[in-house]
Amino acid sequence: xxxxxAQLKQYLGTPFLNFVSNGTIALQxxxxxxxxxxxxxxxxxxxxxxxxxxxVGTMQACFVDIELNTFVSTPGKIExxxxxxxxxxxxxMFMAIL
Numbered sequence: 387x388x389x390x391x392a393q394l395k396q397y398l399g400t401p402f403l404n405f406v407s408n409g410t411i412a413l414q415x416x417x418x419x420x421x422x423x424x425x426x427x428x429x430x431x432x433x434x435x436x437x438x439x440x441x442v443g444t445m446q447a448c449f450v451d452i453e454l455n456t457f458v459s460t461p462g463k464i465e466x467x468x469x470x471x472x473x474x475x476x477x478x479m480f481m482a483i484l
Contacts (some may be wrong), residue, residue: 415473428458428474429467446471 387464395403406412424446429450450459450467464475 402427413476422473428472428476429464448472 390407391403395401404415406415428446429448448467448469450463452459468475
């Protein structure tokens with residue numbers, strides 16, 4: 387696996403590339419890379435929060451209501467959930483709806 391990573395880094399011309407086993411770990415790695423730390427917050431869509439909760443690790447999740455006809459949050463609801471402690475707004479695809 388390390389050899390494949392090295393070859394792909396060279397082919398793409400990038401010094402940074404990591405294979406991970408699933409999307410949860412990929413999101414956790416991205417958050418850590420961006421220095422989004424424990425105790426900082428991110429709005430998450432509810433009621434699907436349980437699917438995404440592990441992705442934000444030990445950040446404080448702020449649950450945002452969804453529209454019942456689309457199962458997605460509105461920009462206004464997300465904006466209302468933003469606090470001075472908010473460090474990320476993460477979009478998640480659900481049932482091919484973003």
